[in-house]
Amino acid sequence: MKVTVLGAAGEVGRSAFTVESNGTRLLLDYGVQTNREPLFPVHIRPRDVEGVILSHAHLDHVGGAPLLYLGEGLPAYGTPVTKSLTELLLYDFLKISGDYLPFDAESVSNFSKNYVSKGYEEGFKIGSIDAVLFDAGHIPGSAITYLTGDRRLLYTGDMNTTKTQLLDGVRMPVLESDIVITESTYSYSDHPARKDEEVRFIEKAREIVESGGVFLVPSFAVGRAQEIACILYSYGFKGKVYMDGMALKTNSILLENRPYIRDYELLSKALSSVEYIQDWAKRKRVVKEPCVIISPAGMLVGGASIFYNSRIANDQKSAVAIVSFQVEGSPGRRLLEKREVTIDGKRYKKVKASIYRFDFSSHLGKSELLNFFKTKIKGSPKIIVVHGERRYSESFAGELKSELGFDASVPEMGESLVV
Ligand SMILES: [Zn+2]
Structure with a gap:
């Protein structure tokens, strides 16, 4: 079996890998790096x-x-939720960055036509390779x-x-493997107890809103935005909560996919307790009142959160709650590290509003x-550590070697490995 790393080598973003076995070659993911101008994986002919x-x-x-x-394309496989959410994201991506993108709406609709939905644990075949998907508990x-x-x-x-509020976490049996391609986004540290973070978040949201400020929560429209709405709802948050961006469409997709949600009732109640923002008049109005605003983009790269952030930047009563991973070089990372925000895409100004990280x-x-790796992976696989900042992925690969005796390494982009 041969694996070629087309992206996500020493970086968080643009995941793409080819796998070849017995004369069949298939692709795992084909992402984009969006922290500045879009960067794609190594080119491959469909x-x-x-x-x-x-x-x-x-x-x-x-x-x-x-x-x-x-052109004609090839079959794309994944869960039905992944199909609907991907279409939504891709059309939005075209709307926001269309001028910089080497594809158009026709390619997206061609993608939809070629999509084959597969549920968890439902095996399928691509050429001579057998495939099966398990719940990853991520979104x-x-x-x-x-x-x-x-x-x-x-x-x-x-x-x-x-x-989490939305999902149960990984559901997968112990699997014998010869090669593992693993993410390593947070391989450098442990997360604080989830419950403690939720309580701290609710306390800050109450404090800011009660003192008359805006509690801005830049979030990915898919997953994180709904998780935040569920936290606010399940802790009985009384203030006004707004959701902006693609939230409405995302929410209806999630509500149509009940088997993929941990607590459907919680989600539907939480989503009906928030008010949606879909126009600029409303955006300008709500940013002046004490409230929580959940708005994309999670890393402040685009979307209405940039507008809200610039409006509240000078207001000491308001706060920005960073709730997502901030890729190196992204505006969100700059906000966290330097307390700076762009006003017109070029100049930076210092932010007086509070900044919290959850x-x-x-x-x-x-x-x-x-x-x-200790409990779910059997055998002695070669481990390819990807989807992490290189220095962190490298030290994690070192720990996989020293603690578990696995042969692990961080690849270069374009590198191939044969096992
Ligand atoms: Zn992800």
Whole structure:
């Protein structure tokens, strides 16, 4: 079996890998790196692969997929939720960054036509390779991919073993593997106890809103935004809560996919307790009143959160709650590290509003990741550590070697490995 790393080598973003076995070549994910101008994985001709398996609907895993559909395309496999959410993300991506993108709406609709939905634990075949998806617990519909050809390969995608408001966490049997491609987003530290973070979040939200400020929560529209709404609802938050961006469409997709949600009733009650913002008049109005605003983009790269952030930047009563991973070089990372925000895309100004960071990660932390390898992986696989900042991924690969005796390494982009 041969694996070639087309992206996510020493970086969080643009995941893409090819796997070859017994004359079949397939693709795992085809993402985009969006922290500045879009960066795609190593180019691949669609006719050179028999299919693509998509792990989950985040742009860093699916954002490059339309490039495979400029012509006839190839079958794309994944859960039904991943299909609906990916379409939503891709059309939105075109709306926001269309001028910089080497594909158009036709490629997205071609992608939809070629999509084959597969549920968890429902086996399927691509050429001579058997595939099966397991619940990765990361966002609704997210999957761990297990392939059997002349060798066995497990691709974690992004995963979480902790129970959250929305999901139960990884559900997967112990699997014998010869190759594991693993994410390492948070492989450098452990997360604080989830419950403590939720309480701290609610306390801050109450404090800010009661003192007349805006509590801005920049969030990915898929997953994190709904998780935040569920936290506010389940702790009985009394203030006004607004949701902006693609939230409405995302919410209806999630509500149509009941089997992929841990507590459906909680989600539907939480979502009907928030008010939606869909126009600029309302945006300008609500940012002046004490409230919580959940708005994309999670890393302040685009979306209405940039507008809200610039409006509240000078207000000491208001606060920005960073609840997502902030990629190196992203505006959100700059806000956290330097307390600076852009006003017109070029100039920076210091932020007077408070900035809080909360860890509601949907990725497992260091001990959980090591534990995953200890308890879920059988055999002595070669481990390819990806989807993490290089220095962290490298030290994690070192720990996989020293603590568990695995042969682990961080690849370069374009590197191939044969097992
Ligand atoms: Zn993800």
